[in-house]
Amino acid sequence: MTVVRLEGVRKVYRMGEVEFEALKGVSLEIAQGEMVALMGPSGSGKTTLMQIIGLLDRPTAGTYALAGQDVTALSENQRAEVRNRQIGFVFQAFHLLPRLSVLENVEVPLMYAGVPAPQRRERAVxxxxxxxxxxxxxxxPSQLSGGQKQRVAVARALTLRPAVLLADEPTGNLDSHTAAEVMRLFQELNDEGTAVVVVTHEADIAEHTGRIVRIRDGFIESDGPNPHRRRPVGGVA
Ligand SMILES: Nc1ncnc2c1ncn2[C@@H]1O[C@H](COP(=O)(O)OP(=O)(O)OP(=O)(O)O)[C@@H](O)[C@H]1O
Ligand SMILES: [Mg+2]
Incomplete structure (x- = not known):
């Protein structure tokens, strides 16, 4: 099944009189079992594309279907609803709430979804x-290592069983060993059927994925299978 289908997506940012076209006609399909690396130079449009896929922003032109549903023309509220149900986000800076425990951090999306406390706890555990x-x-969170913090963020992203997990430079703040560990976790989740899209600058991070999409100046420059995919050895410590 196709989870993400973008066709002719353009994104124009307007700042007063000035317009900037960050995406210039991007068409992209991602299937259910796929794990994709999104690569490209700084300013090429990677985060812009992730925000559109994640329904945090909408295209200026073009269409988007998420899990078979046309989400191009949804209202703000409808998009938020679909986003909460279908999308999990992981960010470079973790974005954990510092005063909440690990368990409570993971419970936050379930709380917003209106899941009653006992089920919330059970799912978070x-x-x-x-x-x-x-x-x-x-x-x-302050009592955890960087890799552990990122795993909390991954757990939080997974609580509502999203169709797609979007990670924008999730290993940018991690040392290479811990980064590889987080990538192995993504691979395991991907093996269980979650589509994963990872933005990265690093070739050795991209090697953990099955497909590499390169973007340059708002265009897809290349898109193909990764012949060097590194498979996980053993579980996550
Ligand atoms: N809100 C905005 N308003 C105006 N221009 C923006 C906005 N967000 C991004 N841009 C511009 O769009 C282009 C693409 O930005 P984007 O953040 O998608 O790049 P990126 O590939 O994620 O870069 P990086 O690797 O540095 O994170 C850049 O030229 C940026 O300046
Ligand atoms: Mg970016």
Whole structure:
């Protein structure tokens, strides 16, 4: 099944009189089981594209279908609803709430979704186990390593079982060993059927994916299978 289908997507940013075309006609399809690296120079449009795929922003022109539903013309509220249900986000800077425990951080999306407290807790404990963080539920984010913080962010992104996991430079703040560990976690989730899109500048991070899309000046420059995909060895520690 096709999870993401973009056709002829353009994005024009307007700043007063000045217009800038950040995406110049991008067509892209991502299937359910895929794990894709999005690469390209700084300013090429990667984050812009991720924000459109993640329904945080809308294209100026072109169409977008997410999991078979045309989401191009949805209202702000409808987009928020679809976003909460279908999209998981992981960011470079983790974006955890510092005063909430690990468990509470993971519960936040479930709270917004109106899931009752007991089920919330149960699901949060389950996804934390899934990312290898059992035993850390009561910690504060400040009491975790960088890799552990990012795994909390991944757990939080997974609580509502999204169709697509979007990660914008998720390993940018991590050392190479920890970065590889987070990528292995993404691979495992991908093996379980979640589509994953990872923005990265680093070739060795992209090597963990099955497909590499390169973007330059708002265009897709190349798009193809990654012949060097590195498969996980063992589980996540
Ligand atoms: N809100 C905005 N208003 C105006 N221009 C913007 C806005 N957001 C992005 N741009 C411009 O659009 C272009 C693409 O930006 P984008 O953030 O998508 O790049 P990127 O590929 O993610 O770069 P990086 O690797 O540095 O994160 C850049 O030239 C940027 O200056
Ligand atoms: Mg960016």
């Amino acid at each position: 389950e996804v934390l186990r899934r990312v290898g963080l059992s035993g850390k539920e009561r910690h504060l």
